Amino acid sequence: MSLKNKFRRFMEKKNLNPMNNRKKVGIILFATSIGLFFLFAVRFSYIVIGGHVAGTSLAEKTEQLYKGSEVVKARRGKIYDRNGVALAEDSTSYSIKAIxxxxxxxxxxxxYAEEKNFDKIAEILNKNLSIEKNEALKILEDGKKNDLYQVEFGSYGKNISQETKLKIESDMKQAGVxxxxxxxxxxxxxxNGVFSSHFIGYAVPDKDENGLVGKLGLEAAYNDILSGKDGKIIYQKDNFQRPLPGTVAEEVKSVDGQDIYTTLDSRLQSYLETLMDQVNKEYQPEDLTAVLMKAKTGEILAMGQRPTFNPETMEGLTGKDAVxxxxxxxxxxESGSTIKVFTTAAAIEEGKFNENESYQSGKIKVADATINDHDYGAKGILTMRQALSWSSNVGMVMLEQRMGxxxxxxxxxxxFGQNTHSGLDDEVTGALTENIVDRAMSxxxxxxxxxxxxxxxxxxxxxxxxxxIQPRYISKVVDSSSGEERTTQTEVLGQPFSKETTEKVREYMRDVVESENYGSAYGVYSVPGYNVSAKTGTAQIASDKGGYQTGDTAYLYSIVEMVPSENPDYILYLTMKHPKTYDRTALAKIANPLMKRAMDFKESETDRAAEEKTEKVTVADYRNLNTDVAAADAQKSCLQPIVIGDGEKVKKQSTANGDHxxxxxxxxxxxxxxxLMPDVTDWSKADIMKLGKILGIEVTFHxxxxxxxxxxxxxxxxxEDKLSFTLEE
Incomplete structure (x- = not known):
């Protein structure tokens, strides 16, 4: 008989004796207990041996509960000018929460924040973060009501400076909460705020990348070099997820980003920004560009554009007019007449140019097109030399036809028509066309x-x-950890023209500003003490609808200057597109003072050799030092300390520790x-901007x-939260 049948007979057996019934129940309970115990033992053994429950590793789960990790952020590399002045660097902001x-x-x-202290906490937040007390109080009370672990305070509680953080902590301590x-x-x-902003670019926090990521300019193009590599610390933690002291189990060190030293000179760049602001305000062009370069090395000392933006505030990158x-x-x-220096040089090089040859200016026929001079032949007979200085289109077309x-x-x-391999993102190549009319117009x-x-x-x-020479904007890249430097070198790209040809062209370019009768910019461009080679340009602007734009100022105006003419140290190139008003001095208001200052710097410093000998000071960390001690130490380092505020210790410094x-x-x-306001007589604009920055006030200049x-x-x-200053040369 099977076990199943025996059990059934056992249960069905008629026995009304209570003693027998209790005996049966006892046997059943005992058997059930033994069975459950056996199952539990098997399951327990499986868990102990296998270490898994429902596919989840117990060891991993325990590790998650009691082992924590923390990312050690790599410092993003700094961007400097050629002299070690910081142009972009990491800083710290804070967000606040109430637990x-x-x-x-x-x-x-x-x-934790106790309910009895909510009123005091709301007062402190109102005092330091500009949030209404009632709003802060409501956030705290709603959080308590909904049994939240912590609450935050919206935009009021973000981007908090270190100074504000210290004030809040001090107020909390005084209030005893x-x-x-x-x-x-x-x-x-x-x-520096607006400072070659489209070239330097900007970097912002990126959630996907868990750190700062370059979004424009140098910050984006060289993001891999600047960003570094984050590290990691693994430690034990308690039930409240707090790290236990001395329990670091593993540490992967972070690798900081590399520092980039540009070729920019902050003194010239700051001055250029000021000059461009003034001209942009006066003439209101669609756009305005400027580049100042060292002729012999290709190093760009200053460059800018309008419209521009402030990477500190992002002002200028919003709205329909943002560029x-x-x-x-x-x-x-389309470049306009500045390209005529190359037409002339090519014709000289090919033996197709005679400076004394005369021709009738005014107009010339090319295929089915008629090409006119800007003055429609008002000057009559011109020589080929005068074709460049008076900017005759007809003369240039004649030279082009001779060269074929x-x-x-x-x-x-x-x-032209090729990538310059600048290293900056999304560079375009321009365009060359080969039909007979376009080639003549080029x-x-x-x-x-x-x-x-x-x-x-x-x-x-x-x-x-x-x-x-290849234009360049990086002087060196420095590994801040090892001190290893990679220095860029002057790159020669070829020899399109002979020395004799270019000397002739620069001589003819002097006529542009020196010839009273045949100089298109006579008396406009000058640098005291130096001969100037220059060429102006006025180009029609292509219309989106085909043809060219119309209007009195619907042109792209430009100027190239080379100083001194005999052996140029600097090249300056400016363009101004479609201004609302225009006169022939517009670009000179940038060119003349900027080139003068560049030559003054060169004269006083005997070019780069003297610049290299300029003593640089590595700035120490003065924060939390007694103000007297910090000031004395700065003086010993040959710096000029300016102490603001009557506190006992330094809270902030205008130049960061480690900068130069x-x-x-x-x-x-x-x-x-x-x-108290210091006496800023004879201070530079840059120093006053540092003052405004460290005090958190807006500064304006005249x-x-x-x-x-x-x-x-x-x-x-x-x-006040706004101060103005009048500057003079």
Missing amino acids: LSKTYTSGKKNL VGLYFENHSVRMYP WRNLLVQDSY GTWYNYLQKLG AYGQAIGVTNFQMMKAFTSIANNGTM LISGEKIILYAGGEK GDGYCKEQSLAPYEKIT
Whole structure:
């Protein structure tokens, strides 16, 4: 008989004896218990041996509960000018939260925000973050009501400065309350504000990348070099997810990003920005560009564009008029008459040019097109030399026709229609066309698409005795950890013209500004003490609808200068597109003062050799030092300390620890407390901007040069959030 049948008979057996019934129940319970125990033992053994429950590893789950990890952020590399002045660097901002959970304790001490202290906490937030007290109180009370672990305070609680953080912590301590805590966040700081902004670009926090990521300019193009590699720390943690001291089990060190030293000179760049602001305001062009380069090395000392933006505030990158493109490499345009220096050089090189040859100016027929001079022949008979200085289209077309296809070959030799390999994102190549009319028009700068960098590269061949140099904007890349440096070198791209040819062209370019009767810019462009070679340009602007735009100022105006003419040190190239008003001095208001300052710097420093000998000071960390001690130490380092505030210790400094200043430069040390206005007579614009930055006030300027007047008298208490200064040369 089977076991199943035996059990059934056992259960069905009639037995009304209570004793027997209890015996049966006991047997059943005992058997069931043994069975359950057996199953539990098997399951327990399986878990112990296998270490898994429902496909989940118990070891991994335990590790998650009691082992924590923390990312060690790599420092993003800094961007400097050629002299070690910081142009872009990492900084820290804070966000604030209130922890409401009663589980947040340490021993018997409560570390959470207690309900009885909500009113005091709301007052502190109102005082320091501009959030209404009632709004802060409601956030706290709603969080408590909904049993939230913590609450935040919206935009009011983000992007908090270190100074504000310290004030909140001090107020909390004085009030005897706890519960507010800060998280630090990496942000990118651009201490100069508008400063070759489309070239430098900007970097912002990126959730996907878990750090700062370059979005424009150098920050984007060299993001891999600047960003570095994050590290990691693994540690033990308690039930409240807090790290246990001394329990670091594993550490992977971070690798900081590399520092980039540009070729920019902050002194010239700052001055260029000021000059461009003034001209942009007066003439209101669609766009305005400027590049100043060392002729012999290709190093760009200053470059800018309008419209521009402030990477600190992002002002200028919003609205319908915002320009995201770097116009120097991402815009193609018809150059106009500045290209005539190459037409002339090519004709001389090919033996097709006689400076004394005469011709009738006015107009010339090419195929079915008639090409006119800008004055429609008002000058009558011109020589070929005067064709360049008076900017005759007819003369240039005659030279192009004599050269035939050779002219097109020269355009290619000079790099037009090709990528300059600048290293900046989304560079365009421009365009060359080969039909007979377009080729003739290209000789005077129409029907050819060029970029600013292409023009600068080609201009080096004229300024540098026929040798063409690659434009460059990086002087070196430095590994901040090892100190290893990779220095860029001057790159020679070819020899399109002979020395004799380019000397002749620069001589003819002097006529543009020196010839009273045949100089198209006579008396407009000058640099005291030096001969100037220059060529102006006025190009029609292509219309989106075909043909060219119309209107009195519907042109792209330009100027190239090479100084001094005999052996140029600098090349300056400016363009102004479709201004609302225009006169022939418009671009001279940038060119003359900027080139004068560049030559003054060269004269006083005996070029780069003297610059290399300039003593640089590595700035120490003065924060938390007694102000007297910090000031004395700065003086010993040959710096000029300016102490603001009556606090005992330095809270902020205008130049970060590890950055460089030139011996004798100012460093502002902010101590908090009552702030008195310093006497800023003879301060530079850059130093005043540092003052405004460290005090968190807006500064405006009138004029150029050095400070002669200030809206708030020296030693008056600073209570305003905006100050103005008058500058003079």
